[in-house]
Amino acid sequence: RWVDSIEYGLMRIGGSSMSDLRTPEVEDLLRVFAALDDEDVIFSLLEDLFTIREIKDAQRLAVARQLDAGKSYSAIEEATGASATTIARVSKCLSYGAGGYNAALNVLDDAEKKRR
16 A cells, blocks of 8 residues: 555654554544545545645556566666665665555556456
8 A cells, every 4th residue: 555655764764663653643543544435435545635746646556566567677767766775775665665665566466457
């Protein structure tokens, strides 16, 4: 889920570990996102919680999809506008992260199969 990428970004702030960030407030936010199933309501919550730039960081999911499909960094950079640094970070998370991107890719793959 994209929540994992948000957690990853939070993890980098001030050298805090992920366990430091799993506060009761973050746990509440995770429960809210897990319970919501209406994409419009979820988007409204995103608009209220995050800046436009933070929402645009969802670009990283597109990067993850293209990395998973075996695309080159230059092709991904051209298609998404993501920097090489961002692409490398996403690649590192795909290989060594907590599994959030892989879970998100599985959700998207399942949704695409249902549409066919």
